[in-house]
Amino acid sequence: MGKKKFNWCLCSLYSDSDKRAGDTSDPYRGPSSSSCLTGCPRAATNPTPGPHDISQSRAADPTQPVLRMFPKTTQGQKRRAFNPQWYSKYSWLEYSVSKDSAYCYACRHFSLPSASESVFTSQAGFSHWKKALYKDGGLTFHDRSDSHVNAMFAWREYKNHMLSDSGLMDLIDQEYKRKVEENRRYIKTIAEVLLLTATQKQAQRGHRESEDSDNRGNFIETLTVIANHDALISEKMREKGNAKYTSGTIQNEILECLANMVRDDIVKEVKESEVFSVISDESKDLQKKEQLSLVVRYYYSGAIHESFLDFQYAQDLDAKGLSDKIIQCLEKYGLNYKENLIGQGYDGAAVMSGKHSGVAARIQAEAKQAFYVHCNAHCLNLVLVDTVKSVAEVDCFFTLLQRLYGPYLAPSAIDFVHRRMCHSYFAPAF
Numbered sequence: 001m002g003k004k005k006f007n008w009c010l011c012s013l014y015s016d017s018d019k020r021a022g023d024t025s026d027p028y029r030g031p032s033s034s035s036c037l038t039g040c041p042r043a044a045t046n047p048t049p050g051p052h053d054i055s056q057s058r059a060a061d062p063t064q065p066v067l068r069m070f071p072k073t074t075q076g077q078k079r080r081a082f083n084p085q086w087y088s089k090y091s092w093l094e095y096s097v098s099k100d101s102a103y104c105y106a107c108r109h110f111s112l113p114s115a116s117e118s119v120f121t122s123q124a125g126f127s128h129w130k131k132a133l134y135k136d137g138g139l140t141f142h143d144r145s146d147s148h149v150n151a152m153f154a155w156r157e158y159k160n161h162m163l164s165d166s167g168l169m170d171l172i173d174q175e176y177k178r179k180v181e182e183n184r185r186y187i188k189t190i191a192e193v194l195l196l197t198a199t200q201k202q203a204q205r206g207h208r209e210s211e212d213s214d215n216r217g218n219f220i221e222t223l224t225v226i227a228n229h230d231a232l233i234s235e236k237m238r239e240k241g242n243a244k245y246t247s248g249t250i251q252n253e254i255l256e257c258l259a260n261m262v263r264d265d266i267v268k269e270v271k272e273s274e275v276f277s278v279i280s281d282e283s284k285d286l287q288k289k290e291q292l293s294l295v296v297r298y299y300y301s302g303a304i305h306e307s308f309l310d311f312q313y314a315q316d317l318d319a320k321g322l323s324d325k326i327i328q329c330l331e332k333y334g335l336n337y338k339e340n341l342i343g344q345g346y347d348g349a350a351v352m353s354g355k356h357s358g359v360a361a362r363i364q365a366e367a368k369q370a371f372y373v374h375c376n377a378h379c380l381n382l383v384l385v386d387t388v389k390s391v392a393e394v395d396c397f398f399t400l401l402q403r404l405y406g407p408y409l410a411p412s413a414i415d416f417v418h419r420r421m422c423h424s425y426f427a428p429a430f
C-alpha cells in the first residue's frame with residue numbers, strides 16, 4: 001500500500017479568511033500577496049463562505065449546536081432532520097441553525113485555493129439529509145474526498161503548530177519572569193544595603209574598591225557578606241559585564257530614589273496635616289558652598305514631626321535671596337505656604353529676623369499666618385557661649401581649640417588637602 005501523497009502547502013495556513021474584520025486572535029498571519037513563497041497560487045478573493053452563525057475563522061472551533069429538536073423537512077417519503085450524532089463521527093461537521101444546513105469546517109478554513117468548491121463550503125451548505133450517509137454522496141463521500149483529506153491534514157498541522165508555539169512561548173515567558181524576579185531581588189538587596197549604611201550614618205564608599213583592596217568600603221563589604229550566603233547575589237556580583245549596579249554613580253542614583261520616596265511621604269503627611277511651620281538655616285558645606293537646609297514641622301497622626309525636606313545651594317545670602325529660596329522649595333513640593341504656613345523658625349541674625357526686610361518679614365508678607373519664632377536651639381547656643389565666656393579657663397580652652405581647627409577649615413587649607421588627596425589617589429605609584 002503506497003504512502004498517501006498530500007497536495008498541501010503552508011500557504012493554506014494563511015488563508016484570507018483570517019483577515020476578516022474583528023478576527024485578531026489568530027497569531028498566524030499570512031502574506032498579503034496573492035501567491036505564497038512556494039509558488040502555490042492563493043485565492044485572494046476567497047473569503048470563508050457560509051452563514052454568520054458558524055465558525056468565522058480558524059481561531060474558532062467548529063460550530064456544533066445540539067438543539068432539542070432539529071427542523072424536519074420532507075425528503076422522499078419521510079420527514080428528515082439533521083442528526084447531531086454525526087458530530088462524533090465527523091469532527092469537521094458544522095451546523096447552521098439559520099440555514100438548517102451542514103458545512104465542513106476543515107474545507108472552509110484550510111482548503112487549497114485550487115480545491116474545487118463543494119456543497120459543504122458553499123453558502124447554502126448541505127441539507128439533503130436523506131443522502132447524508134450515502135457512500136456516493138453526503139458526509140461519508142465528502143470525508144473521503146482528496147480535497148477534504150488535504151484540508152484535514154492542514155488543519156491538524158495548524159493545531160500542532162499552535163500547540164508547539166504556545167509551549168515555546170510559555171517557556172520564554174517563564175524564563176523572562178524568572179530573570180525579572182532575580183534582577184528585582186538583586187536590586188532590592190543593593191537598595192537595602194544602601195539604606196542600612198545611610199541610616200547607620202556610615203560612609204558607603206571605600207578609599208580603594210578594587211578586588212585586591214583590604215577594605216572596599218561599607219557598601220561593597222556588606223554586600224560581599226550577603227553574597228557569601230546567597231548564591232544569586234554572589235553570581236550577580238561575579239558576572240562579567242557592567243550591570244552589577246555597585247558603582248558610585250548607581251549608589252547615588254538609588255539613594256536619590258530612596259530619598260525621593262521618603263520625601264514624597266513627608267510631603268504627603270504635611271499636606272494631610274494642613275498647617276505647618278518651617279525651620280531653616282544656612283551654613284557652608286565641605287566645598288565651602290553655602291547651603292540652605294529646610295525642615296518642616298507639622299502635626300500628624302497624634303504627634304508633632306520635624307522632618308528634613310531639602311538642601312538648596314544659596315548664591316544670594318541676603319534676605320531676598322534666602323526668602324526666595326525657601327518659597328521656591330515649598331512651591332517645588334506643592335505646599336500651599338500662603339494659606340497653611342503658620343510659623344517660621346530661624347536664628348536671630350538680622351538677615352533672617354529683621355522686622356522690615358528680613359527673611360521672616362518677607363515670607364510673612366505673602367503668608368500672613370507665618371509668625372516668626374527665634375529658634376530655641378540657637379537661643380540655647382547663645383546662652384552657652386556667654387556662659388563659657390564667663391569662665392576664664394573654659395574660655396581659654398575653647399579659644400585654643402578654635403585656633404587649632406580654624407586654619408584647617410579655611411578654603412585654602414581645604415583646597416590643599418583636596419589636592420593632596422586627589423594626588424595620592426590617582427597619581428601612578430612609583
Ligand SMILES: [Zn+2]
Binds near residue numbers: 092105108147
Ligand atoms: Zn471538507
